[in-house]
Amino acid sequence: MASHSSMSSKPSMHHSSATKGFVETDNTEQPIGGRAPLVLNMHRFGEVTHQVCRVAESKPPLAWYVAFVICLGMLGFLGVCVNYLIFTGVGVWGLNNPVMWAYDITNFVFWVGIGHAGTLISAILFLFRQKWRTGINRFAEAMTIFAVICAGLFPGIHVGRVWLAYWLFPLPNSMEMWPQFRSPLLWDVFAVSTYFTVSLVFWYIGMVPDLATLRDRAKGKFQQFAYGLAAIGWRGSMRHWHRYEVAYLLLAALATPLVLSVHSVVSFDFAVSQVPGWHTTIFPPYFVAGAIFSGFAMVVSLAVPARELFGLKDLITLRHLDNMNKIILLTGCMVGYAYSMEFFIAWYSGAMYEKFAFVNRAFGQYWWAYWIMVSCNVITPQLFWFKKVRTSIPLMFILSIFVNVGMWFERFVIIVTSLANDFLPTSWDQFVPTWVDIGTMVGAFGLFGVLFLLFCRYLPMIAIAEVKAVMPEADPHPHAHGAHAHHGGSQEGHGVPSGAMPAFRDPRSSEGQP
Amino acid sequence: MSTLTAPKVDAPSMAPTSAPYGLMAEFRTPAEIMEAAQRVRAAGYRYWDCHVPFPVHGLDKAMGVQRTILPVLVFGAGATGAVVGFCLQAFTNAASFSVWALVWVTGYPFLISGKPLMSVPAWIPVIFELTILLSALSTAGLMLLMNNLPRLSHPLLANNRFRRATDDRFFVVIEARDPKFLRSKTEAFLKSLGASHVEVVEDR
Numbered sequence: 279m280a281s282h283s284s285m286s287s288k289p290s291m292h293h294s295s296a297t298k299g300f301v302e303t304d305n306t307e308q309p310i311g312g313r314a315p316l317v318l319n320m321h322r323f324g325e326v327t328h329q330v331c332r333v334a335e336s337k338p339p340l341a342w343y344v345a346f347v348i349c350l351g352m353l354g355f356l357g358v359c360v361n362y363l364i365f366t367g368v369g370v371w372g373l374n375n376p377v378m379w380a381y382d383i384t385n386f387v388f389w390v391g392i393g394h395a396g397t398l399i400s401a402i403l404f405l406f407r408q409k410w411r412t413g414i415n416r417f418a419e420a421m422t423i424f425a426v427i428c429a430g431l432f433p434g435i436h437v438g439r440v441w442l443a444y445w446l447f448p449l450p451n452s453m454e455m456w457p458q459f460r461s462p463l464l465w466d467v468f469a470v471s472t473y474f475t476v477s478l479v480f481w482y483i484g485m486v487p488d489l490a491t492l493r494d495r496a497k498g499k500f501q502q503f504a505y506g507l508a509a510i511g512w513r514g515s516m517r518h519w520h521r522y523e524v525a526y527l528l529l530a531a532l533a534t535p536l537v538l539s540v541h542s543v544v545s546f547d548f549a550v551s552q553v554p555g556w557h558t559t560i561f562p563p564y565f566v567a568g569a570i571f572s573g574f575a576m577v578v579s580l581a582v583p584a585r586e587l588f589g590l591k592d593l594i595t596l597r598h599l600d601n602m603n604k605i606i607l608l609t610g611c612m613v614g615y616a617y618s619m620e621f622f623i624a625w626y627s628g629a630m631y632e633k634f635a636f637v638n639r640a641f642g643q644y645w646w647a648y649w650i651m652v653s654c655n656v657i658t659p660q661l662f663w664f665k666k667v668r669t670s671i672p673l674m675f676i677l678s679i680f681v682n683v684g685m686w687f688e689r690f691v692i693i694v695t696s697l698a699n700d701f702l703p704t705s706w707d708q709f710v711p712t713w714v715d716i717g718t719m720v721g722a723f724g725l726f727g728v729l730f731l732l733f734c735r736y737l738p739m740i741a742i743a744e745v746k747a748v749m750p751e752a753d754p755h756p757h758a759h760g761a762h763a764h765h766g767g768s769q770e771g772h773g774v775p776s777g778a779m780p781a782f783r784d785p786r787s788s789e790g791q792p
Numbered sequence: 793m794s795t796l797t798a799p800k801v802d803a804p805s806m807a808p809t810s811a812p813y814g815l816m817a818e819f820r821t822p823a824e825i826m827e828a829a830q831r832v833r834a835a836g837y838r839y840w841d842c843h844v845p846f847p848v849h850g851l852d853k854a855m856g857v858q859r860t861i862l863p864v865l866v867f868g869a870g871a872t873g874a875v876v877g878f879c880l881q882a883f884t885n886a887a888s889f890s891v892w893a894l895v896w897v898t899g900y901p902f903l904i905s906g907k908p909l910m911s912v913p914a915w916i917p918v919i920f921e922l923t924i925l926l927s928a929l930s931t932a933g934l935m936l937l938m939n940n941l942p943r944l945s946h947p948l949l950a951n952n953r954f955r956r957a958t959d960d961r962f963f964v965v966i967e968a969r970d971p972k973f974l975r976s977k978t979e980a981f982l983k984s985l986g987a988s989h990v991e992v993v994e995d996r
Contacts, residue, residue, distance in 0.1 A: 323845060323960035448884050450897045456884035458902055465917035472921040476928040483932050487958065491845070494955035510942030513949065514957045516829075516842040518939040520852040521860045525935035528866055529928055536924045543917055747846040754822035754848050 316410055316748055318592040323746045326593070330488075330740045331495055333588045338735055341587055349727030356721020359714050360431075364440050370714045377697045377709040382436040383547075384689040385719055388572070389429035389726075390470065390544055391565070391685065394537050395573020396422030397477060400484070401533035404526075412744040413598045416488075417584065417733070418577050419481040424729040425576075426474045428722045433466070435718075462546035469543035476536055480529045483522075486512050488738035541569045548692065555635035555696030558623065564616035568685060571609035571655070574602050575681035582675045584734060593740050596669050603668040606681060610659025613688075617656065631701060639695045643708055647691050654684020813947035813995040814839075814967040815978050816954065817987035822848045825962035828985040829854045832964055835981065839967040843948070843957040862938065866931050873926030877919035878912075886910050947995050954993070965993065 320326055363370050373380055396418040403411040434443050446467045448457050457464045490512035493505035512518070542562035549561040578599060585594040624636040640648050658680045661667045668674065699706050733739070746752055819825045822844075829842050833856050842851055883891065886909035887899030901909050936942065948954050948965065957963050964987070966978055975992075982990045 327845075327959045448880060450893070450895050454898050454900065456900050456902075458904070459881045459885045459918060460902070460904060460907065460911050460914040462917075465921075468918045468921040472925045475925060479928055479932045483935070487846075491958040494958045506944070510936070511944055511946055511949065512941065512958070513946060513954075514843045514845055515939075516844055516848070516851050516855060517857055518941070519844065519847040520857045521862055521935050521938055523847050524860050524862050525931050528863060528931045532924050532928045532931070536921075536928075539917070539920060539924075546917070743846040747849075752822055752846065752848065754826040754850060 316413060316595065316597065317745060318595055320592055321749075321751055323749070323751065326745055326749070327491055327495070327742055329590065329593065330738055330742050330745075331492055333590070333734065333739055334492060334736055335495065335497075339587050341583075342731060342735065345727065346731045349724045349731060352721050352724020353728050354724075355717050356724055359717040359721055360435055362714060363435055363718070368436065368438050370712060372710050372712045372715055374707045374709065376700055376705050376707050377694055379436075379697065380690075380694050380709045381711055381715040381719055382432045384686065384693055385722055386429050386432035387544055387565075387689040387693075388686050389425045389432075389722065390473075391541065391569035391572045391689075392576045393422040393425035393429065393473070393477070393573065394541060394566070394569035395577050396420070396425075397473075397480075397533050397537040398570050398573065399577070400480060401530040401537065404530040405534060408601075409748040410598050410601055412741055412748050413594050414577060414581060414602070414740075415744070416481075416484065416741045417580065417730075417739050418573075419477065419484065420730065420733045420737070421573075421576060421580060422477045423474070423481055424726050424733070425573075426470065426477060427729065428726050430470060430474065431722060431725070432718075433470075462543065462550045465543045466547055469540045473536060473540045476529070476533055480533055483525065483529065484741060484744075485738060486510060487514065487522075487743040488741060490514065491742055492738060538566055541565045548696075553696050553700055554629070554631035555639065555692065557632075558620060560616055560619060560623070564613070564620075567609050567612035567616065568655075568688060571606060571613050571659075572682060572685035574606045574609065575678040575685070578602055578606070578674055578678035579682060580730065582671055582678075584739065588734065588739065590740065593745060596671075599671070599674060600665075600668045603662045603674055606678070607659050607662040610655060610662075610681070614656040614659075617652065635696055635699070638699050639691060642695065642699060644691060644695045644698070647687050648695070651684050651687040651691050654680045655688060658684065811995060812968050812975070813993040814965050814970075814973070815975070815982055816948070816951065816991055816993045817964045817982035817985065818953065818956075818989040819962040819964070819986070820988055822851075822962065824986060825964065826851055826854055828964050828987070831985055832966065835972070837966055837970050837972055839970040839973075841965050841967075843954070843963040843965060845956075845958050845960060845962075848962070860938065862931070862934055865934050866927050869930035869934075870923045870927035873923040874919050876926070877922035878915065880922075881915040881918060882910065947993050950996050951991075951993050953989070953991065968995075 317326065320329070371381065396415075399411050399418040400415045400422075403415075433446075434440065437443050437446075445451075446457065446464070457467075486509060489505055490509040493502060493509045496502040496505050542565065545561035545565035548556035549558060551557060581594055581599065581602075585591050621636050624632045627633075639645075658677050661673075661677060667677070694709050698709055817828070819828055825842055825844065825848060829851055832840055833854070842848075842855060844851065883899045885900065885902045888901050890896050890898040903909070907914075948957075954963065964982065964985070966973060966982070968975075972978075979990055979992075
């Protein structure tokens with residue numbers, strides 16, 4: 279399928295940006311934003327099955343091995359850092375008296391935030407009937423699971439006595455002690471563990487039909503056994519599908535308020551305290567917008583190389599990426615608004631400490647972190663106003679990395695600047711990370727990478743059944759003039775049967791329609 | 793177990809040694825299976841099903857599948873979660889009696905900054921999370937339970953041709969236990985629906 283890729287990428291780009299033209303450019307390999315179909319160059323269900331399954335069935339490309347070895351090395355280093363921490367104590371981090379939270383909680387909030395885009399794509403876009411989600415939802419959900427695993431690591435290891443981490447949960451114990459439920463930190467335990475469980479269930483349930491596809495295609499005995507076990511006997515029965523669809527809708531409806539609640543609760547960790555710079559009511563919506571912003575950037579950062587490496591450009595089209603970039607732009611604007619509103623309220627409140635905290639953020643000892651944050655999170659996404667940028671693969675990849683960096687710094691700025699210079703100037707201090715801090719942060723990316731690469735290698739990266747269901751060929755009632763869709767494979771070259779077109783029209787790209 | 797591994801060769805429609813599981817008809821497009829489903833239903837069969845690689849829109853209605861009561865059950869589970877969340881917090885943070893929950897446990901009235909023992913507003917997040925948790929787990933669990941899953945062995949899964957049910961083919965299966973099932977008649981009926989292939993599914 280990658281055979282045409284080299285020949286006509288540049289001219290077709292130009293062609294597409296001139297309003298119409300998705301019909302003519304149907305055969306160009308370079309996918310073009312604003313084109314109506316969500317699946318390119320494929321009209322048979324079997325082609326979609328094959329395209330997705332062969333990733334899990336064939337040997338991965340060399341780049342996969344290279345990336346896997348690098349990530350495995352980083353994961354090993356994470357193991358070193360975590361063990362050193364556990365055997366020595368949290369003193370190996372650069373924490374000091376006012377700055378008792380730094381890289382650990384920064385990384386925690388960062389990774390939880392990354393996860394939110396996956397749930398947004400799988401649940402919220404599902405409720406909004408955004409069919410383009412089908413191309414990206416599976417690996418975005420996988421990203422959620424792995425990001426929450428990375429996130430869960432940090433509060434787990436920063437409690438000090440790691441072997442007592444189960445104290446976070448209300449378990450009967452010989453001291454007859456219970457957790458204190460008025461504390462936002464405990465709400466966090468419930469929110470994040472619920473989020474992880476529900477995301478995992480949602481992901482797995484969504485994957486069962488595709489695991490059955492892999493089972494039915496598997497050649498080796500071991501693959502047949504493993505996929506067979508994972509597919510739990512799914513046979514595609516329509517009576518099953520009926521309950522399955524209701525269950526999926528319910529899970530989406532449950533995950534939607536959940537995802538909003540999780541980052542709200544994470545923000546309560548700060549907002550409920552009385553530290554200037556943390557004690558603000560804007561935090562919950564601001565954190566949620568930031569989470570979706572960073573999560574979508576991560577999806578783009580992962581989708582761009584993944585579709586390149588595994589030949590999934592017909593399923594993760596430029597249109598999908600363009601839509602995601604629009605969401606990055608929207609949420610980036612929200613984040614920018616939140617930054618300015620925080621400043622305004624700090625001044626408007628007349629509270630001395632609050633005012634100081636914000637001026638100190640921008641011009642104090644961590645001014646550089648603040649301005650990295652602003653330039654990455656406020657200025658970078660504004661480039662996505664331009665369609666050229668939104669549909670340029672290299673540019674969107676670079677910008678998404680910028681957003682990831684910016685969002686990491688946002689959490690660092692919020693956490694560290696507020697703590698380092700609090701009420702009493704005599705106790706002010708500066709946080710300087712140690713090698714263990716940095717190693718743990720880098721190692722977490724290794725953990726994420728290893729999990730994600732294994733997922734790409736062994737599981738269906740794209741929701742096969744869902745993609746099939748949004749193909750025009752899936753319509754059981756082809757209209758009169760689209761009736762030739764009856765003959766299965768006879769319509770190659772026709773593009774999309776016109777009768778089924780309306781289902782594929784994205785309201786936001788209607789300017790591209792004839 | 794046997795169904796997880798590759799079946800040997802599947803015998804085409806003549807293998808009358810044991811009672812078959814049923815008859816299976818293969819179709820190639822969603823439109824074809826839609827029409828077939830309507831006609832199978834109209835013919836009065838009861839133990840039959842369509843097996844499709846993706847949920848064909850409206851096929852469940854055409855088959856006469858009744859709407860599942862799953863949402864009602866999930867509501868119950870969610871309400872249970874809310875009650876559990878409230879009771880858990882009220883007991884562990886505001887009560888001073890003992891209850892038996894696998895072991896004897898005693899509540900602990902937390903008095904902090906003169907706040908009321910029953911700090912219900914502060915309990916909302918945990919109540920909410922437990923509501924969602926129980927609802928989501930029961931949604932998935934009940935859906936599988938009602939679908940008779942997980943199931944590691946099934947006559948259909950032993951059929952080689954049926955493997956394409958998760959790929960690009962659409963199957964109508966009429967079970968032998970259906971009162972209207974008569975092998976020759978049902979086979980002719982399925983062929984009359986325009987099936988590209990009809991075969992017996994052995995019960996193994």
